[in-house]
Structure formats: C-alpha cells, structure tokens
Amino acid sequence: MRRLSTVELMLLTTIGLWSLNLTVSRYILTHGFQPLAYAAGRYGLAVVVIVALALTLERSVRIESRDLGLVAAAAALVYVNQIGFVYALEKSSASVLGLILGATPIFAALAGLVLRTESLPPRFWAGALLSFGGVALVALGSGGTLSGDLGGVLLGVLTAATWAGYSMLVVPLMRRYSATRISGTVLAVAWVPIALTAAPQLSDQDWGLGWEVWVLFLFATLGPLVLTNELWFRSLDRIGPARATLAANLQPFLASAIAVVLLSESLGPLELAGGVLIAAGIFAARRRGVSAPPSE
Structure with a gap:
C-alpha cells in the first residue's frame, strides 16, 4: 500500500480540520456568539499567534513594497470571505454549507482563467454547469423554495468563490x-476591516458564554x-492552487457527515442529489485537468 506523501498528509489534515470547523463554528454561533464578534475575536487571536511565530x-x-498590492487584494478577499462564512453558518446549516463549499475548485479554476494562469478545456465548462446545478439543488432542498434559505446559500457561494480567489x-x-509571514501579514490587514465592521456587535456581545464555547473557540x-493556513500555503507552494483545491473534493461530504452526526442535522434528497452533482461536476472538470500555475 502506497504511503501518503507529505503534501497529501498536509492536505488531508487541512481538509479534516476545515470540515470539523463548520460544525464547531455552527455550534459556537448558536450558543451565544454573534457572527461578527466571533469573526473579529477569532481573527484577532489568530493574528497575535501567527505574527508571534513569524517574529x-x-x-x-x-x-516588499512591490507586493503590497497583492497583500491588500488577498486581505480584501479574506474580509469578504469571513463575513460570508459567519453569516452563511448563521442562516444555513453546517451540512448545507459544507456541500456548497464543494464547488470551491470550480471557482479556483475560474479565478485562474481571469488571472490567466489557467487553460480551461471544454470539458471543464460541462463540469462547472453540473456543479452549479448541484448548488441550485442544495438551495432548493435546504429551503423548500429558492427564497426559503437562498440568503445562506448565496453567502456560501460567496465564501467558496472568495476562498478560491x-x-x-x-x-x-x-x-x-x-x-507564516504571508499568513501573519494578510490576516493582520484583513482583521482591521473585520474588527471595524464588528464594532457594534463587539460592544453588545455577552462574553459569559461558558467554558465549552471558549474551548471550541480556541x-x-x-x-x-x-x-491550516500554514499547511494550506505550503500545499499551494508545492502543487499549485488548482490541484490543491481539487483535493478538497472530500471536504463537502466529510463536513456534512460530521454536522449530521454531531449536530443532528439532516440532509434531504434534493440536498444529497445536489452534493452528488457538485462532486460529479468537479470530477468531470478534472478528467482532462486544468493547468496549475507554476510554483517554485
């Protein structure tokens, strides 16, 4: 039996922690933490830890000054990503959001097309249509009608798209x-608008949440x-974002399974069918592959 490579172990660890995080964060948000206060507190603590490690x-x-524009753009995407993430979890369930995040590889390839680092074959577009059709089924299944839980689903799509970018x-x-240096810098820059946006909720937050919530917060x-930021960056450096995000195919089903078991959430037939379509679309897009940007 072939031993897993270092990069495969890093990706599996990252995907496992991300999958569990949906359930953990959903629990935290349904037990007293306001969404923006959670995002600001979590990122504030992360910045302190990562910057301390870097130093x-x-x-x-x-x-370098030539890279500050990239840092600012990356931080802006992190800011939007976190706003989308916490409110998607508040409005929807962890299992539904997990399925929607399965479309991240499609968004990564589209981002590569915009940045001219990807060459997308015709088969990719068929896969993209399948995956987006799966997202539509998840939306229908989670709310009963497109308007029922559409806000949470759209925020989930926004979360996937911004993470891919x-x-x-x-x-x-x-x-x-x-x-470590990239994480510390980008997250520190992103934390400033997150904290400013969260100011009203931070001032109104009840901090007596119980030890269980604080342990999960840590x-x-x-x-x-x-x-996972450290592991994800190292994976990107070794194999590029196109292949790294394809490895995340396991996450939607793992995240949904964890949420179903730990939070007693349920997935209806339409949501399950949507998850299958998302996975099928990514598989179809992958068969001939999309070129990953060169990594050095």
Missing part, C-alpha cells in the same frame, strides 16, 4: 515569502485557522 522564526514580517492570489507571494482559532 520568533524569522525576526520580521516585512513585505484568495488561494490564487497568494501563489506569487509564496515564491518570495514563507507561509480550537477553531488554533486548528482550522492558524494551523
């Missing part, structure tokens, strides 16, 4: 800086955010 390991978090933008930065910060 300890490298003695600097300096980014973010993954594409950081590839050039990986050629010049470490994963896990959601140190595992699915701090550790």
Whole structure:
C-alpha cells in the first residue's frame, strides 16, 4: 500500500480540520456568539499567534513594497470571505454549507482563467454547469423554495468563490515569502476591516458564554485557522492552487457527515442529489485537468 506523501498528509489534515470547523463554528454561533464578534475575536487571536511565530522564526514580517498590492487584494478577499462564512453558518446549516463549499475548485479554476494562469478545456465548462446545478439543488432542498434559505446559500457561494480567489492570489507571494509571514501579514490587514465592521456587535456581545464555547473557540482559532493556513500555503507552494483545491473534493461530504452526526442535522434528497452533482461536476472538470500555475 502506497504511503501518503507529505503534501497529501498536509492536505488531508487541512481538509479534516476545515470540515470539523463548520460544525464547531455552527455550534459556537448558536450558543451565544454573534457572527461578527466571533469573526473579529477569532481573527484577532489568530493574528497575535501567527505574527508571534513569524517574529520568533524569522525576526520580521516585512513585505516588499512591490507586493503590497497583492497583500491588500488577498486581505480584501479574506474580509469578504469571513463575513460570508459567519453569516452563511448563521442562516444555513453546517451540512448545507459544507456541500456548497464543494464547488470551491470550480471557482479556483475560474479565478485562474481571469488571472490567466489557467487553460480551461471544454470539458471543464460541462463540469462547472453540473456543479452549479448541484448548488441550485442544495438551495432548493435546504429551503423548500429558492427564497426559503437562498440568503445562506448565496453567502456560501460567496465564501467558496472568495476562498478560491484568495488561494490564487497568494501563489506569487509564496515564491518570495514563507507561509507564516504571508499568513501573519494578510490576516493582520484583513482583521482591521473585520474588527471595524464588528464594532457594534463587539460592544453588545455577552462574553459569559461558558467554558465549552471558549474551548471550541480556541480550537477553531488554533486548528482550522492558524494551523491550516500554514499547511494550506505550503500545499499551494508545492502543487499549485488548482490541484490543491481539487483535493478538497472530500471536504463537502466529510463536513456534512460530521454536522449530521454531531449536530443532528439532516440532509434531504434534493440536498444529497445536489452534493452528488457538485462532486460529479468537479470530477468531470478534472478528467482532462486544468493547468496549475507554476510554483517554485
């Protein structure tokens, strides 16, 4: 039996933590934490940890002036991603959001097309249509009608699209800086607008949430955010975002299964059919492959 490579282990660890994070964050948001207060607190703690690591390991978090535009663009995508993420979890379920995030590889390829780092064959477009059809089925199944839970589904799509774009933008930065330095810088810049947007909720937040919520908050910060950022960046550097995001095909079903077991959520026939279509679309798009941007 073939042993898993280092990059495969990093991706599997990342995907496992991300999958569990949907359930953990959903629990936190339904047990007293307001969405923006959660995002601001979580990212604030993550920035402190990652910047401390960068300063300890490298003695600097300096980014060259020529790369500040990329850092700002990546931080803007992280900001939108987190707003979409917390409100998608508030309005929808962890299992539904997990299925929708399965479309991330399609968005990564489309982002590569815009940035001219991807060459997309005709088969890709057939796969994209299948995946987006699956998202539509998930929307119908989760709300009964397109208007029922459409807000949460659209925010889930926004979360997938912004994460894919973010993954594409950081590839050039990986050629010049470490994963720790990029994470510390990008997340620090992104935290500022997150905190400003969250100010009303932070001032109104009841912080007496119980030890269980705070333990899960620490896990959601140190595992699915701090550790996975490091592992994800290193994976991107080795195999490129197109192949790295394709490896995330396992996440929607793993995340949904965890949410069903731990949160007693349920998935209807339409939602399950949508998940299958999303996976089939990604498989169809992958068969002939899309070219990954070069990594050094």
